[in-house]
Amino acid sequence: MNLSIIIPLLNEEESLNELHNWIVSVMESNNLTYEIIFIDDGSTDNSWQEVEELSNTNPFVKGIRFLKNFGKSQALHAGFKKAEGDVVITMDADLQDNPDEIPELYRLIKDEKYDLVSGWKKKRYDSILSKNMPSKLFNWAARKTSGVNLNDFNCGLKAFNKIVVKNIEVSGEMHRYIPVLAKNAGFSKIGEKVVLHQARKYGKTKFGMERFINGFLDLITIWFISKFGKRPMHLFGALGVVMFLIGFGFSIYLGIDKLAINKTGRLITDRPQFFLALIAMLMGSQLFLAGFLGEIMVRSRKNETRYKISEEINISTLENQISF
DSSP, rough: OOEEEEEEESSSSSHHHHHHHHHHHHOOOOHHHHTEEEOOOSSSSHHHHHHHHHHHHTTTEEEEEEEEOOOOHHHHHHHHOOOOSSSEEOSSSSBBOOOOGGHHHHHHHTTSSEEEEEEOOOOOOOOOIIIIIHHHHHHHHHHHOOOOOOOTOSSSSSEEHHHHSSSSSTTTTTGGGGGHHHHHHHHHHHEEEEHHHHHHSOOOOOOOOOHHHHHHHHHHHHHHHHTTTTTTIIIHHHHHHHHHHHHHHHHHHHIIIIIIIISSSSSGGGGGHHHHHHHHHHHHHHHHHHHHHHOOOOOHOOOOOOOEEEEEEOOOOOOOOOOO
């Protein structure tokens, strides 16, 4: 199979039929074998019924339905797990991503040997104040922090070599940082392609300004995980030792001053240095303990399911397992 097209969706019943027909037209005109995997992330409209109808007329349509809304990252994780195509394409269900871009993205992965190609919506049809400007700031911060030189981390239209999606874990709200996760996993050939962005035709956006706040918080998280995720003691332990030594140094100074230099001076507990020393040693001990517990958790944690599936359409019951 050439392509797996993974489409997370939430209350997009109006656009699904049009999107499906558009994708099928592109696949047939380019002689590409494909599967379309719709992941219904807890829709409350008739989106799942639309997916069922599409699967009845097209055997290459597959569906995964969550019991409730678990988030886009979990939807992508479920799609990645089931994908069978040599190249995996992700795109949004709101018709703002253009399926005509798929053949070129496929070529870049197959012929140019990219591990991942991210879309860049250079010209956007979104609000300047509420989306465009925050997005530029967010992308700048992501570039500087991650070292991945992309202009649009949050574009839903991306192409992956199959090996990439089988070797990264997308959790929480980390879908924005899939290129960073890929880089951290050892996939270094990451490219970018300018893609057409279309104005939303149906419904309304499911994301507000809070996604940028969450995005920056996730950026800090992924920076920490990439640097210290497998060795938290190197951060917390080092900070703890430094803080403890600072506090211990103050204590030594106060002790020497009271016992040998200024024996008749004020009580140690009346001096601000005493409290600085006490706080520094307590903080140092806590940071060191946090690093120690983090090391234990890293070594003992087990993978757990982050979402629950209620129904599947045309999905094999066997786990896709690949050895490379």
